[in-house]
Amino acid sequence: MNLVLLGAPGAGKGTQAEILKEKLAIPTISTGNILREAVKNGTKLGLEAKEYMESGKLVPDALVISIIKERLAEDDCKNGFILDGFPRTIPQAEALEKSGVVIDRAVEIAVSDDAILARLSGRRVCIKCGAPYHIVSCPPPADNICPKCGGEIITRKDDLPETIKARLEVYHSQTEPIKGFYEERGKLTVVPGEGGIENTSRAILEALGV
Ligand code: AP5
Numbered sequence: 001m002n003l004v005l006l007g008a009p010g011a012g013k014g015t016q017a018e019i020l021k022e023k024l025a026i027p028t029i030s031t032g033n034i035l036r037e038a039v040k041n042g043t044k045l046g047l048e049a050k051e052y053m054e055s056g057k058l059v060p061d062a063l064v065i066s067i068i069k070e071r072l073a074e075d076d077c078k079n080g081f082i083l084d085g086f087p088r089t090i091p092q093a094e095a096l097e098k099s100g101v102v103i104d105r106a107v108e109i110a111v112s113d114d115a116i117l118a119r120l121s122g123r124r125v126c127i128k129c130g131a132p133y134h135i136v137s138c139p140p141p142a143d144n145i146c147p148k149c150g151g152e153i154i155t156r157k158d159d160l161p162e163t164i165k166a167r168l169e170v171y172h173s174q175t176e177p178i179k180g181f182y183e184e185r186g187k188l189t190v191v192p193g194e195g196g197i198e199n200t201s202r203a204i205l206e207a208l209g210v
Contacts, residue, residue, distance in 0.1 A: 001026060001080040001208070002102060004087070006178060007109035009167040010120040011193050012200055014132045016109065017084040019201045023210065026080040029071050031064050031088075033130040036156075040127070054157050056166030058088060058174060065095045072101060088175045093182075106182035107204055109193035113168055120164045126151040137197065 001024055005013040017028040035053060038046030045067070049059045068086050071077070087093035096103070111119075122135040124144075128151025133140040140146075144153040158167065182188040191203035 002083075002104050003080070003208070004083045004103050004106040004182070005085075005109065006106055006175075006182075007193060008111060008113070008116050008171045008175075009164065010116040010123065011109040011111045012197065013084045013109060014130065015138070015197055016201060016204060017082050018131060019197075020082055020204065023205065024080065024082070026082060027076050028082045028084055029068070029077075029086070030084040030130060031059075031067060031086045032084070034067055034071070035059060035064075036130070054163070056158055056163040056170060058170055061089055061091045061095070064088070065092060068092075068096070069099060087178055090177055090181060093178050103182070103187060105189060105208060106178075106187050107207060108179055108188060108190045109200060109204075110190050111193040115194055116168060117161070117164055120159045121161065123156065123159055124153050125156055127154050128152070 003020070003024075003026075005017055007013050014030060014032070017030065021028045035045070035049045039050045039053065040046070045063065048063060052059045064086060068083075072081065087096055119134065119137075122137075124133045124135065124140050125131065126133075126146035126149060129146060129149040131146055131148050132138070133153060140153040145151070146153055158164075179188055179190075189204075189207040191200060191207060193200050
């Protein structure tokens with residue numbers, strides 16, 4: 001199963017990817033997590049990506065396409081994978097297709113802009129493994145230590161209100177057209193993303209026939 005998760009920033013892609021990877025026993029590949037790790041470690045990639053990410057813009061296509069090609073060539077992707085945050089532009093979707101990767105299903109998690117603004121201002125993430133939490137719907141432990149890996153749980157720099165608005169604009173102009181790309185190929189499924197985490201998981205698994 002080669003799966004793409006689509007949706008606005010904060011739609012719940014990372015949350016669902018964590019759940020699906022356990023159910024489907026395939027790895028999750030999050031370009032956002034890979035880039036944040038590179039920024040944290042101060043690598044060449046991180047230095048190039050930092051400014052784009054902190055201002056809510058997309059990192060240039062060439063950079064993320066090469067990251068994904070390298071990652072998909074690793075052994076653990078042989079039986080399938082879940083892409084979270086890639087592709088995010090039509091050129092990225094085309095590059096994936098041209099490289100011979102066949103996507104079985106693209107699942108769009110549909111959430112309104114108002115709900116996104118409320119969600120992202122309450123989001124917290126583990127700095128080490130990227131696991132997402134929310135102060136209301138999925139509260140982190142009181143000591144802010146991630147129960148999954150022991151990492152510190154923090155607020156992301158791009159979850160400030162002005163940056164959230166910028167990310168939503170980028171999403172509507174550059175990423176939303178990807179829905180049409182997968183719809184034309186008969187691979188798009190849209191699931192509601194506002195009825196709670198478990199209901200969204202159920203809708204995705206049903207759509208996948210799992
Ligand atoms: P990335 O990390 O991919 O950020 P994003 O797409 O903006 O998505 P988020 O991680 O913010 O949200 P999510 O949909 O995963 O939601 P989550 O599960 O956390 O990218 C960051 C940056 O990296 C980009 O801005 C860009 O600069 C760069 N980048 C990355 N990929 C790139 C690419 N391909 N090309 C170019 N640049 C790229 O959930 C959000 C919150 O809501 C959480 O607190 C969660 O607990 C809560 N929640 C989740 N589901 C529900 C629910 N059903 N009900 C209530 N609360 C919920």
